[in-house]
Amino acid sequence: MKNKNILIGVIVAVFLVLIIGIVAHSVRRNAPVAIVQPNPEATSTPSTPAATSTVPTVVIPASWKTYTNAQYGISFRYPDTFNTAFASVASNPPKLIVTASGANINSKGCYAGLSSSGYGPVQYSELTINNMPFCVSTGSDAGAGQLYTSYYYTTVNNGNYVTVGYVVHTPNGCGAYNGTLRQSCEDFFAHDYDALVTSQLQKSAGTLMFDAKAADEIKAAVVHKNTTLTIGSISPISGPIGTKIIIAGTHFTPQTVGANALDTVVGTTTRTLSYGYSESGTAITFYLPGWYTTCPITAPSC
Numbered sequence: 001m002k003n004k005n006i007l008i009g010v011i012v013a014v015f016l017v018l019i020i021g022i023v024a025h026s027v028r029r030n031a032p033v034a035i036v037q038p039n040p041e042a043t044s045t046p047s048t049p050a051a052t053s054t055v056p057t058v059v060i061p062a063s064w065k066t067y068t069n070a071q072y073g074i075s076f077r078y079p080d081t082f083n084t085a086f087a088s089v090a091s092n093p094p095k096l097i098v099t100a101s102g103a104n105i106n107s108k109g110c111y112a113g114l115s116s117s118g119y120g121p122v123q124y125s126e127l128t129i130n131n132m133p134f135c136v137s138t139g140s141d142a143g144a145g146q147l148y149t150s151y152y153y154t155t156v157n158n159g160n161y162v163t164v165g166y167v168v169h170t171p172n173g174c175g176a177y178n179g180t181l182r183q184s185c186e187d188f189f190a191h192d193y194d195a196l197v198t199s200q201l202q203k204s205a206g207t208l209m210f211d212a213k214a215a216d217e218i219k220a221a222v223v224h225k226n227t228t229l230t231i232g233s234i235s236p237i238s239g240p241i242g243t244k245i246i247i248a249g250t251h252f253t254p255q256t257v258g259a260n261a262l263d264t265v266v267g268t269t270t271r272t273l274s275y276g277y278s279e280s281g282t283a284i285t286f287y288l289p290g291w292y293t294t295c296p297i298t299a300p301s302c
Helices: 002-030 179-205 216-226
Strands: 050-053 063-069 074-078 094-099 123-127 132-143 144-158 160-171 230-235 243-248 260-266 267-279 283-287
Touching: 074 160, 074 179, 123 179, 123 243, 144 179
Parallel strands: 050 123
Antiparallel strands: 063 074, 094 160, 123 132, 132 144, 144 160, 230 243, 243 283, 260 267, 267 283
16 A cells, blocks of 8 residues: 555656646747847858847836937937946937838848948848837948947837837957956857847837828928929019028928028128028928029029
């Protein structure tokens, strides 16, 4: 009877071990994939993050700045420091690129402009942050012991491509340092880069906000940018100081009528001309200033 009880106890113990092993395997398989930045001494190009990964919702530090583009109705938060001696923000604020036409967007939905800007090789990955899908373009430009790594996060909002571009400046390896400083540099790239740099950029991209007018404003701006501007007439072609001049045409930037400043050179002197666009984008209006008295309107730089 005693041997039988021992046998039953052994069977129960083995069964519990199997159950614990199955649960542990399931937890590991469902854990989020971490993105790790390699040591630049091994390569000057950051490694591609996991093909598809998810960044959990995080709390944004109160010290972060806010970028707002009123024209496009877009805003986001961003850091101006990484709190380390081995990495700094080289783009402050980050670059915002919007397009409704897909210009500089590859088949994956990633920003493709880094390739034409001399960054290479450019790597692409997919990432979900705060339930927003992003395609991330990563490329580096190295020189004189310095490394500039660009991270461009692209998402789609109401059919428009919105890209936020960050540039990170780091030493290109730790060979310029000695002693404990070199060890600290190596530790930063091996263990701290992801937490202090990569994850901060991901958090920033995840704060993208779009107001109700964002879609229409982006489309209007891109249609204007990608359309050929034409000038139909200038009227009148002469007149005294203060004469109202109207340049008629198509595809000027539409906006509410108001004064804008344009610096131009007359002879060797820089002059400022005030002008205004029409709300329809079909005319530019200005008044003939005193310093144009010796020049015909068609040749203002004589």
